[in-house]
Amino acid sequence: MRDVAIVSYAQTPYVASETKRNEVEMLMPVLSEAVDKSGIPRREIGFTCSGSTDYLAGQSFSFVAAVDAIGAWPPICESHVEMDGAWAFYEAWIKIQCGEADSALVFSFGRASMGDLPSVLTLQLDPYVLQPLHPDAISLAALQARALLDAGLGSEREWAEVAARCRRDAKDNPDALVKGDVDVEALLAEPNVVSPLREHTLPPVTDGAAAMVIAAGDVARKVCEKPVWVRGLDHRVDPHSPGLRDLTLAPSAKLAGEKAGAASKPLDLAELHTPFAPQEGILRRALALGDDVRINPSGGPLAANPMMVAGLARLGEAARQLWTGKGERALAHATQGPCLQQNLVCILEVA
Amino acid sequence: MAERCAVVGVGQTKHDARRIDVSQVGLVREAAERALENAELGWQDIDAVVIGKAPDLFEGVMMPELFLADALGGAGKPMLRVHTAGSVGGSTAVVAASLVQAGVHQRVLTVAYEKQSESNAMWALSIKIPFSQTIVAGAGGYFAPLIRGYMRRSGAPEDTGIRVAVKDRLNALKNPYAHLKFPDVDFDQVANSPMLWDPIRFLETCPSSDGACALVLAAEDAVGASPGKPAWVHATSMRSEPTMFSGRDQVNPQAGKDAAADLYKKAGITNPREEIDCAEIYVPFSWFEPMWMENLGFAPEGEGWKMTYEGATALDGDLPVNMSGGVLSSNPIGASGMLRFAEAALQVRGEAGEHQVDGARRALGHAYGGGSQYFSMWIVGEARP
Numbered sequence: 145m146r147d148v149a150i151v152s153y154a155q156t157p158y159v160a161s162e163t164k165r166n167e168v169e170m171l172m173p174v175l176s177e178a179v180d181k182s183g184i185p186r187r188e189i190g191f192t193c194s195g196s197t198d199y200l201a202g203q204s205f206s207f208v209a210a211v212d213a214i215g216a217w218p219p220i221c222e223s224h225v226e227m228d229g230a231w232a233f234y235e236a237w238i239k240i241q242c243g244e245a246d247s248a249l250v251f252s253f254g255r256a257s258m259g260d261l262p263s264v265l266t267l268q269l270d271p272y273v274l275q276p277l278h279p280d281a282i283s284l285a286a287l288q289a290r291a292l293l294d295a296g297l298g299s300e301r302e303w304a305e306v307a308a309r310c311r312r313d314a315k316d317n318p319d320a321l322v323k324g325d326v327d328v329e330a331l332l333a334e335p336n337v338v339s340p341l342r343e344h345t346l347p348p349v350t351d352g353a354a355a356m357v358i359a360a361g362d363v364a365r366k367v368c369e370k371p372v373w374v375r376g377l378d379h380r381v382d383p384h385s386p387g388l389r390d391l392t393l394a395p396s397a398k399l400a401g402e403k404a405g406a407a408s409k410p411l412d413l414a415e416l417h418t419p420f421a422p423q424e425g426i427l428r429r430a431l432a433l434g435d436d437v438r439i440n441p442s443g444g445p446l447a448a449n450p451m452m453v454a455g456l457a458r459l460g461e462a463a464r465q466l467w468t469g470k471g472e473r474a475l476a477h478a479t480q481g482p483c484l485q486q487n488l489v490c491i492l493e494v495a
Numbered sequence: 496m497a498e499r500c501a502v503v504g505v506g507q508t509k510h511d512a513r514r515i516d517v518s519q520v521g522l523v524r525e526a527a528e529r530a531l532e533n534a535e536l537g538w539q540d541i542d543a544v545v546i547g548k549a550p551d552l553f554e555g556v557m558m559p560e561l562f563l564a565d566a567l568g569g570a571g572k573p574m575l576r577v578h579t580a581g582s583v584g585g586s587t588a589v590v591a592a593s594l595v596q597a598g599v600h601q602r603v604l605t606v607a608y609e610k611q612s613e614s615n616a617m618w619a620l621s622i623k624i625p626f627s628q629t630i631v632a633g634a635g636g637y638f639a640p641l642i643r644g645y646m647r648r649s650g651a652p653e654d655t656g657i658r659v660a661v662k663d664r665l666n667a668l669k670n671p672y673a674h675l676k677f678p679d680v681d682f683d684q685v686a687n688s689p690m691l692w693d694p695i696r697f698l699e700t701c702p703s704s705d706g707a708c709a710l711v712l713a714a715e716d717a718v719g720a721s722p723g724k725p726a727w728v729h730a731t732s733m734r735s736e737p738t739m740f741s742g743r744d745q746v747n748p749q750a751g752k753d754a755a756a757d758l759y760k761k762a763g764i765t766n767p768r769e770e771i772d773c774a775e776i777y778v779p780f781s782w783f784e785p786m787w788m789e790n791l792g793f794a795p796e797g798e799g800w801k802m803t804y805e806g807a808t809a810l811d812g813d814l815p816v817n818m819s820g821g822v823l824s825s826n827p828i829g830a831s832g833m834l835r836f837a838e839a840a841l842q843v844r845g846e847a848g849e850h851q852v853d854g855a856r857r858a859l860g861h862a863y864g865g866g867s868q869y870f871s872m873w874i875v876g877e878a879r880p
Contacts, residue, residue: 145598199557204550204619205580208865212737219750222735223586226551226558226578235575235590241597242497270562271555272518381574384562399571481561486574 148240149364149371150492151247152181153460155354158321158448161257162351167201170353171213171253179249182357183367186215189357190245192222193236195229195252196452199264210253221245228252229354229456230379230417230478230488236358237377246360253353254452261349261451269482270384281482282346285420286338288391288483292422293340295392297429300340303421304331307344307446310421314443317461321448322348345421347449354453354460372463372492376404379478379488386483397477397487398430404475404489406431412471413438415458417479419445426484427477437475441465455479459490466494497596501718501725502840502875504534504711510674510825513612514705519554520566523608526707526830527567530604533846534711534721538568541711542600547577547587547607548829549864552619554610567606579733581777581864583607584708584832585871588860589731591712592873596728601717607834608707609827616703616828634779635700637866639692642782644746646694649785651800653694656781657685659803660699660823663778666810667820669849674704674825699781699823706827708834715879726840726875729857730761738866745867751790754870758859759792762874767859768793771874773815773852775838776861777831779822784808788816791861810850818842818850832862836873843877 154177156162156170179186192214198206207224216222221244225231229252236248256264265281279287292298305328314323326344334342358364364371380396380403382389401407414437418424424439433439440446442461445454455478462474472495478488506529508514514522523546531537544567546560556562560576563569579586584607591605617633645651664680667673677684680698688697711721718725734754736743755767764770776791778784785799793814794802802808808816817823819838822831839860841847847855857876863869 197558198550198552204552205865207578208580208738208868211735211868216736217740219734219736219748219753221733223577223590223733224579226560226576231575235593238590238593238597238599241599242593244497244593264557267555268557268561271559272520274562275556379573380571381561381564381569383565383570385565388565396571480558485561485564 146241147361147373148237148358149368149373150356150463151359151364151368151371152178152357153463154178154181155319155457155460156352157319158350158352158450160321160349162255167253167255168209168213171210171251174353174355175213175251178355178357184247184357184359189247189249190221191236191239191248192220193232193248193250195225195227195232195456196254197226199267200254200256200258200451202259228452228478228480230459233456233459234377234379234488237374240360246363248358249355250358250456251353251355252453252456254450255351256349256451257351274385282338282341284386284482286341287386289340289422291391292425297392298422298425300332303345304328306421306424307331310440310444310446313441314447317442319448320443321350323443323447347419347445350448350450352450352453354457356456356460370467370494372466372494374490375493376491378403381486384485391483392426394426394430394484394487397427397484400487400489401431404491406475406489406491409473411437411473411475413441413465414475415440415442415462416477417445417455417458419449421446423484431475441470455488462492466492498598499715499880500592500595500712500728502710503713503718503721503723503725504530504536505837505840506530506533506709507672507834507837508707509672510704510706510827512674512702512704519559519610520563522610522705522707523563523606524566526709527604527606530709530711533723536711536721541568541602541604543573543594543603544569545575545577545587545591545603545605547583547833548609549581549583550619553616554613579864580869581828582832582862582869582871583864584830584834585836585860585862586733588710588833588836589733589871589873592728592731595712595714601714603712604709605712606707606709607830609829610705611703611827612705635692635695638780639695641745641867642694642780645782645786648746649797649800651785655785655800655803656694656699657682659781659784660685662809663817663821663823666818666850667824670819673820675702695780701779701822701826704825704827706825706830708830708837710837723846724844724877726843727879729874729876729880730758731873732758733871736868738868746786747790747796748867750868751863751870754872755791758872758874768814770857771859772855772857773818773842774859774861775817775819775835777822777835777863778817779826781823784816815852818847818852832871835862836860839875843875
């Protein structure tokens with residue numbers, strides 16, 4: 145395997161509703177910033193890969209316009225996944241492993257505010273047996289939370305503490321959307337949105353974009369003072385139907401973590417893609433994260449959850465933590481699908 | 496250096512206007528099972544699954560790979576979903592091959608599909624967001640002016656497109672999986688079919704189809720476990736360019752030329768017309784055969800139509816093109832690119848049945864998408880590279 149490192153990262157400030165700029169306009173400054181910071185001239189970046197979904201824009205081929213933001217002239221070697229940007233990162237990493245590129249630009253974007261996101265996500269479910277029942281994303285997460293309570297694997301207080309910690313940590317993140325000091329008792333006094341989930345356990349609907357440049361060994365060392373090395377990378381999927389799974393577990397996250405070698409050395413921090421607060425406990429157990437591992441120092445998805453970007457942002461936020469000396473070894477995780485169906489784990493190290 | 500990779504299993508569904516006998520699950524499963532059967536492998540032998548399809552609005556399911564994971568044996572495995580517009584079937588195969596070439600997996604199942612009957616593709620292609628340019632009346636409305644541009648530039652005879660359509664529709668009669676079959680098709684029947692988007696006639700147009708295609712790709716060490724002749728991947732290439740800007744040549748796009756040049760260089764090909772035995776290319780409207788012949792470097796600019804006219808692209812010509820009947824005969828959009836790649840593999844495996852080209856040793860598979868701006872291609876061959 146070739147050594148590959150993250151050499152630059154940029155993201156928009158995350159907002160509840162981006163009404164002044166379209167996707168291309170959102171992407172332009174972020175792409176420029178990531179490329180400029182990388183120190184690799186745009187024309188020398190060997191591969192470009194993006195992640196997004198048509199169902200946020202409500203338009204087929206919505207990613208095609210994004211090509212305008214890349215500066216794809218003369219033509220470039222480029223691909224797109226209808227997945228969170230973390231999987232675009234995976235495809236780019238594969239391309240570098242093939243020896244077909246020495247560097248790659250990875251990006252993703254999403255404006256979830258244009259629709260009713262929980263209902264839009266219902267359209268992600270099996271159209272024959274599940275979608276007709278119309279469970280929305282919050283209701284499915286509530287089923288998962290209820291399963292945790294029933295199994296004695298979590299409590300409403302624990303989830304409120306997770307939310308309070310995330311908002312507190314987000315104060316240090318200029319890009320986060322929901323931040324501040326909150327009282328756990330006050331959070332617990334909120335009414336249920338869908339029992340047992342209260343507002344603070346839900347991800348904020350967020351618009352945003354992120355971009356990253358990754359590079360192989362020598363190139364990374366040449367252009368970057370402190371490359372963030374990819375030491376392990378794997379992703380797995382679980383069966384789709386919530387009825388076929390024990391929702392208190394995330395076997396695909398566990399497997400991906402094992403394959404990525406998460407436990408081979410101690411971790412300083414983990415950026416977990418936990419759209420819903422109760423999922424933090426599930427992932428902590430699946431990934432065997434001890435109490436000494438800082439979880440979501442960026443504030444995590446409870447502070448900003450740009451749909452299709454939040455997974456890639458976990459990689460980027462983990463890299464930012466390592467760049468700023470907050471640790472030497474980090475785990476970044478991404479998920480998509482109902483109730484943590486599909487999971488990616490990446491181990492990042494400096495030095 | 497990349498690991499070697501070969502196609503060891505090919506499968507496809509019967510393509511049809513409405514496969515109401517199967518769900519989306521049944522459709523992808525049909526193609527995948529046939530590919531596994533062809534490779535003499537089981538679900539447990541597969542390390543990863545790569546799915547491709549065109550816009551999710553075509554079936555009305557957002558990111559449908561999530562619910563298809565179970566049917567494709569994905570549970571516990573890595574699964575990727577590719578979407579690069581009309582070229583997606585090809586790009587999906589390229590991504591699947593790269594998982595093997597990277598040395599990450601031994602055997603990868605890749606599946607592309609579209610079940611167009613579950614919605615209305617014309618509608619899904621025509622909606623626009625505010626303040627952006629509409630793509631007008633489906634794909635035909637978009638591409639007809641480009642064909643006019645080609646006719647004007649090349650001075651090609653007006654009936655070139657008709658001849659392409661007759662050839663491809665005759666080839667489709669030899670393909671048991673083809674959607675459209677016109678047993679008595681001839682020049683007059685195509686010429687007299689209704690004009691849809693001038694100069695594109697009804698019988699010069701691709702259909703809307705339900706269908707799926709699947710490939711099993713294997714690393715060199717795993718090739719031996721499957722009995723058929725492997726179709727070695729000699730080269731893959733992808734290129735993209737923006738949809739519109741001043742001075743962009745949409746008739747003979749630079750991205751297609753660059754992808755072909757990159758492909759031939761990787762495969763060690765200096766004279767594609769001589770060194771490639773047959774080509775299965777993405778021709779959704781008949782005139783795109785001569786246009787792509789030029790874009791792919793098989794003919795000098797302005798002379799692609801001569802290949803059609805002289806019969807060079809016929810099944811018994813010196814460079815047979817679209818032996819399967821092509822996109823004109825079957826068009827499950829998301830799978831259409833992979834079907835091209837699969838036909839190239841079938842040819843070099845000697846498994847193309849009645850549409851087999853004698854002695855096909857090296858074949859090109861080609862796909863394009865968007866406004867002629869996304870290209871993906873591969874060359875597969877009998878010889879281990």
